[in-house]
Amino acid sequence: MLQTELRTLRQVRAPEGFAGRVLAAVGLVERYALVETPIGGVYVAWNEHGISAVMPSASESAFRRRFAERFERPAERGELPATLRRVIESGDAAEARRLRYDLRVCSEFETAVLRKALEIPRGQVRPYGWIAREIGRPKAVRAVGSALAKNPVPLLIPCHRVVRSDGTLGEYALGAPQKVTLLKGEGLDVARFEREGRAGIRFHGSATTKIFCLPSCSDMRRAKAQNVRTFRSEGEARDAGYRPCKHCRPVAA
Amino acid sequence: MTADDRVQSEVAAALGRDVDANFERLVTTYGDRVFAFVLNLVADRFVAEEIAQETFVAAYRALGGYAPPRRRALSIRAWLYTIALNRVRNRARAREFSASLSLDDALPVAADAREEPSAHAERAESAAELRAALLRLALRYRTPVVLRHIDGRSYAEIAEILDQPVGTVKANVHRGLALLQADYETRNHAAD
Numbered sequence: 001m002l003q004t005e006l007r008t009l010r011q012v013r014a015p016e017g018f019a020g021r022v023l024a025a026v027g028l029v030e031r032y033a034l035v036e037t038p039i040g041g042v043y044v045a046w047n048e049h050g051i052s053a054v055m056p057s058a059s060e061s062a063f064r065r066r067f068a069e070r071f072e073r074p075a076e077r078g079e080l081p082a083t084l085r086r087v088i089e090s091g092d093a094a095e096a097r098r099l100r101y102d103l104r105v106c107s108e109f110e111t112a113v114l115r116k117a118l119e120i121p122r123g124q125v126r127p128y129g130w131i132a133r134e135i136g137r138p139k140a141v142r143a144v145g146s147a148l149a150k151n152p153v154p155l156l157i158p159c160h161r162v163v164r165s166d167g168t169l170g171e172y173a174l175g176a177p178q179k180v181t182l183l184k185g186e187g188l189d190v191a192r193f194e195r196e197g198r199a200g201i202r203f204h205g206s207a208t209t210k211i212f213c214l215p216s217c218s219d220m221r222r223a224k225a226q227n228v229r230t231f232r233s234e235g236e237a238r239d240a241g242y243r244p245c246k247h248c249r250p251v252a253a
Numbered sequence: 254m255t256a257d258d259r260v261q262s263e264v265a266a267a268l269g270r271d272v273d274a275n276f277e278r279l280v281t282t283y284g285d286r287v288f289a290f291v292l293n294l295v296a297d298r299f300v301a302e303e304i305a306q307e308t309f310v311a312a313y314r315a316l317g318g319y320a321p322p323r324r325r326a327l328s329i330r331a332w333l334y335t336i337a338l339n340r341v342r343n344r345a346r347a348r349e350f351s352a353s354l355s356l357d358d359a360l361p362v363a364a365d366a367r368e369e370p371s372a373h374a375e376r377a378e379s380a381a382e383l384r385a386a387l388l389r390l391a392l393r394y395r396t397p398v399v400l401r402h403i404d405g406r407s408y409a410e411i412a413e414i415l416d417q418p419v420g421t422v423k424a425n426v427h428r429g430l431a432l433l434q435a436d437y438e439t440r441n442h443a444a445d
């Protein structure tokens with residue numbers, strides 16, 4: 001039957017790479033640029049959905065290959081938008097929060113973890129368990145670690161500000177030594193953090209305000225050294241008459 | 254509302270919000286359909302790809318000039334087909350594609366993994382013959398036949414795409430199909 005035969009002509013696919021060529025033709029192509037950071041040169045890629053990748057690479061060709069492997073699409077060299085350069089160079093958390101990110105490669109859980117990490121201010125750190133609790137998945141501490149390890153946009157989404165609660169800084173998507181360099185560069189007293197962590201100190205409290213915090217909370221930095229108390233547990237802090245800080249939310253509400 | 258219509262209104266709503274962020278979705282949703290539509294009109298895969306690409310580029314430019322309410326209200330399928338059709342007509346006027354074509358040019362018939370290569374080749378050959386026959390049909394019959402019997406559009410939607418009364422569309426589909434049948438039979442018999 002002619003009509004049956006005609007219907008078979010419907011089963012046609014556009015040639016391989018058609019969508020990519022159309023997007024390139026209208027200028028919606030993914031771009032990348034090299035940016036200098038405290039841990040060396042990194043490639044930053046962006047598209048119409050936002051910033052899609054931050055990757056250190058030995059060479060441009062290595063970056064292009066890795067990018068294509070991970071995201072299954074090509075990227076072309078472009079000119080870094082001025083705002084993006086400023087945010088990367090300053091490491092300003094408030095500005096980084098205002099940028100748009102293309103997190104389409106992430107699951108819903110991973111996206112929640114990364115969005116939460118974006119809230120951590122420069123120079124401060126939060127334990128993995130803090131993220132898990134804040135996003136309503138208190139038991140998923142390990143999964144938080146894996147989600148951060150897969151962060152497609154490290155540095156901008158500051159997964160380096162998420163640390164272990166035992167006084168070690170833990171893993172980092174771009175390498176553990178780089179994590180130390182970045183946190184020192186942001187003004188965190190890494191030696192003190194490690195020393196106190198090993199000694200089992202979890203919280204700092206201000207004898208003036210009777211409020212206790214995570215050690216790197218900016219509220220605690222304002223307290224005079226002689227007024228700072230240390231606590232090993234929530235119970236110890238509460239028994240001493242201290243209330244948890246509303247900014248760093250050191251314990252479950 | 255069919256699943257197809259639901260997808261269409263979702264894409265339109267997304268384009269209403271943000272053209273740049275959702276244009277890729279428009280291309281991946283309708284790329285195959287627009288390409289198939291054009292290929293069935295021009296029977297040349299290179300010309301078809303060129304026209305399909307031009308169609309989406311023109312769509313992108315047009316969307317940039319539409320306010321959000323207009324984008325949300327678009328009947329995207331019909332709108333894309335209209336843009337594609339205008340380009341096919343312009344090329345036809347410029348005689349950029351001829352009624353002669355080789356079997357290789359008309360190749361695209363999706364291969365079934367379980368199918369014998371010889372069976373697929375046979376199917377590709379009959380598809381190519383059918384496309385060649387379509388190409389001998391005047392564009393005013395070819396277009397409504399392709400839209401109705403290959404793409405499966407409703408008469409109302411075809412009327413919208415072609416900007417013709419439904420009665421005219423129905424008449425041209427029937428006339429076109431009859432002409433195609435006659436041509437196809439004559440050729441097949443001549444080959445026997």
Ligand SMILES: [Zn+2]
Nearest residue numbers: 213217245248
């Ligand atoms: Zn605090």
